[in-house]
Amino acid sequence: MRPLDWWVLGASLAGVALYGVWRSRGSRTTQQYLLADRTMPWYAMALSIMATQASAITFISTTGQSYVDGMRFVQMYLGLPLAMILISAFAVPRFHASGVFTAYEYLEKRFDAKTRALASIIFLLSRGLAVGVALSAPAVVLTVILGLPSHWTTLIMGALAVAYTASGGIAAVTWTEFVQMLVMTAGILAALLTVIFLLPAEVGLREALAVAGAAGKLNAAVWRFDWNDQYNIWSGVIGGMFLSLSYFGCDQSQVQRYLTGKSVAQSRLGLLFNGVAKIPMQFFILFTGAMVFVFYVHTQPPLVFHPQAMKALERQAAFSLLKQEYDAAFAQRKAAAQRLDLPAFREAHGRVDEIRGRALALAGQAMGQERVNDTNYVFLWFVVHHIPAGVVGLIMAAIFAAAMSTISAEINSLATVTMVDIYRRFLRREERDGHYLASSRWLTLFWGAYAMVTALYAQNLGSLVEAVNRLGSLFYGTLLGVFILAFFFPRVKGTPAFLAMILGEAAVIAVWRSTDLAFLWLNAIGCFVVVASGCLLSAGARAAHRPA
Amino acid sequence: MNLQEEKPPFWGSWGRIYAALGLYLASVIALFTWFTWSWNQ
Numbered sequence: 001m002r003p004l005d006w007w008v009l010g011a012s013l014a015g016v017a018l019y020g021v022w023r024s025r026g027s028r029t030t031q032q033y034l035l036a037d038r039t040m041p042w043y044a045m046a047l048s049i050m051a052t053q054a055s056a057i058t059f060i061s062t063t064g065q066s067y068v069d070g071m072r073f074v075q076m077y078l079g080l081p082l083a084m085i086l087i088s089a090f091a092v093p094r095f096h097a098s099g100v101f102t103a104y105e106y107l108e109k110r111f112d113a114k115t116r117a118l119a120s121i122i123f124l125l126s127r128g129l130a131v132g133v134a135l136s137a138p139a140v141v142l143t144v145i146l147g148l149p150s151h152w153t154t155l156i157m158g159a160l161a162v163a164y165t166a167s168g169g170i171a172a173v174t175w176t177e178f179v180q181m182l183v184m185t186a187g188i189l190a191a192l193l194t195v196i197f198l199l200p201a202e203v204g205l206r207e208a209l210a211v212a213g214a215a216g217k218l219n220a221a222v223w224r225f226d227w228n229d230q231y232n233i234w235s236g237v238i239g240g241m242f243l244s245l246s247y248f249g250c251d252q253s254q255v256q257r258y259l260t261g262k263s264v265a266q267s268r269l270g271l272l273f274n275g276v277a278k279i280p281m282q283f284f285i286l287f288t289g290a291m292v293f294v295f296y297v298h299t300q301p302p303l304v305f306h307p308q309a310m311k312a313l314e315r316q317a318a319f320s321l322l323k324q325e326y327d328a329a330f331a332q333r334k335a336a337a338q339r340l341d342l343p344a345f346r347e348a349h350g351r352v353d354e355i356r357g358r359a360l361a362l363a364g365q366a367m368g369q370e371r372v373n374d375t376n377y378v379f380l381w382f383v384v385h386h387i388p389a390g391v392v393g394l395i396m397a398a399i400f401a402a403a404m405s406t407i408s409a410e411i412n413s414l415a416t417v418t419m420v421d422i423y424r425r426f427l428r429r430e431e432r433d434g435h436y437l438a439s440s441r442w443l444t445l446f447w448g449a450y451a452m453v454t455a456l457y458a459q460n461l462g463s464l465v466e467a468v469n470r471l472g473s474l475f476y477g478t479l480l481g482v483f484i485l486a487f488f489f490p491r492v493k494g495t496p497a498f499l500a501m502i503l504g505e506a507a508v509i510a511v512w513r514s515t516d517l518a519f520l521w522l523n524a525i526g527c528f529v530v531v532a533s534g535c536l537l538s539a540g541a542r543a544a545h546r547p548a
Numbered sequence: 549m550n551l552q553e554e555k556p557p558f559w560g561s562w563g564r565i566y567a568a569l570g571l572y573l574a575s576v577i578a579l580f581t582w583f584t585w586s587w588n589q
Binding site for chain 2: 074075078081082084085088093209210212213216218219220221222233264268269272275279
């Protein structure tokens with residue numbers, strides 16, 4: 001990074017944080033602090049919802065994923081428009097009419113206090129586990145690329161996000177996310193236009209598409225069905241719909257966003273806009289990754305993109321031979337691409353891939369791992385080594401914005417659930433509003449500090465980080481199931497719903513432990529088990545109480 | 549409680565907006581399929 005990039009990055013970080021504090025000044029009640037007095041317009045909610053969903057690691061990984069595996073990841077978002085329709089039609093009006101602060105508060109109105117408490121605890125456990133990872137994962141990657149100590153990257157992102165979130169509450173989160181989403185969009189467009197501009201003069205868009213397609217990078221629609229593969233049309237539409245229903249319908253970090261809407265119509269428009277805009281946004285991020293691939297067909301990339309892994313590889317005896325093989329295969333692939341001889345290109349590309357696979361395995365052995373995964377480093381390597389000054393700062397600002405928007409939304413929602421569903425409900429029921437407002441601020445600071453400490457610790461956990469992150473998403477289907485029971489099965493009461501949640505969670509964990517089923521399907525299974533067992537238990541309870 | 553009472557600011561009813569979004573999804577899938585068949589070979 002050059003001085004201009006640091007200026008762009010610094011100005012963007014400071015500007016976004018100050019804007020959030022300014023827009024949310026004067027939060028004097030819990031209603032203002034936690035729900036922005038229900039005054040948010042649809043466009044602020046829409047961009048804020050999108051910003052929360054786009055974490056930094058998604059931003060960094062998605063482009064790398066496209067470089068390595070093609071664009072099929074985009075299919076994960078195909079269920080989103082259907083989920084937005086269902087949530088707009090059924091969840092938004094119910095949440096608005098009930099006047100709740102959290103999604104789980106609704107469960108007490110519909111069922112009982114223990115069901116609300118269980119759902120709140122599930123949320124706090126799953127989000128609490130994930131919040132440190134959301135902060136540490138981008139910090140680790142940015143550290144390797146920027147050369148800053150990892151604790152500095154973690155503390156800068158964490159402290160800024162905590163400062164404006166604790167100061168202004170949900171209004172600060174929403175308005176900063178509004179600007180952060182604009183910064184992210186500018187960053188994506190800048191990256192895409194720059195990579196196309198950097199392609200050799202003789203490579204037009206048609207040639208670039210032909211080369212990317214020949215390497216299998218433009219697989220945006222895969223119709224072949226496979227239970228164990230989550231990136232095809234079927235799992236994208238059905239599994240993706242359940243994932244989106246769970247996330248947008250039951251996760252407080254998203255529900256709280258549309259509870260702040262001026263009206264049901266404004267909240268619905270915010271969600272539906274997300275359903276329209278998210279797929280093209282992901283398409284362009286992935287397409288950027290495919291174009292980075294084409295760029296590296298014509299400009300030789302490093303054998304391995306992970307800088308530490310590359311250093312470890314260079315110390316191996318087999319490295320020089322491997323490098324010679326790689327240079328030769330790269331030259332053949334480049335020549336075939338220049339001639340647009342696609343069969344020869346495919347063959348040479350297969351050789352390059354195979355050599356890279358051996359290099360990653362060798363680097364992994366040198367670093368004491370089974371295999372190194374350098375997907376997260378592809379895009380940042382390209383940005384830092386090839387993009388002109390100023391644009392690098394903008395793209396880095398977009399990545400920091402993505403990280404901070406996710407973190408601020410998570411600590412805000414964790415603080416809200418802890419305050420409303422645990423503290424105010426079970427510990428201190430009769431305090432004045434000022435006490436709850438101060439408690440909300442302290443809880444935001446607590447969850448922010450917790451996120452930073454776990455993020456610093458998570459950096460030493462290696463592959464466990466991914467496991468913890470996945471563990472968090474094991475709970476979504478159960479939460480979705482209990483909300484479906486609440487909305488559509490009026491005869492199901494509190495205790496059957498509570499027991500059904502426990503059975504649903506047990507089923508998800510059993511399937512996860514005993515099969516290789518693609519993750520997207522676990523949400524559908526959890527939801528189905530909760531709904532089915534809730535109905536059966538409820539029918540059983542009614543039958544038992546019926547006079548003989 | 550009438551959950552459908554609030555009218556959308558355009559197109560007259562939420563049903564029409566939802567149908568348009570469904571049509572949008574079908575178009576996106578068709579476009580992705582065309583894109584894949586055209587280039588990914």
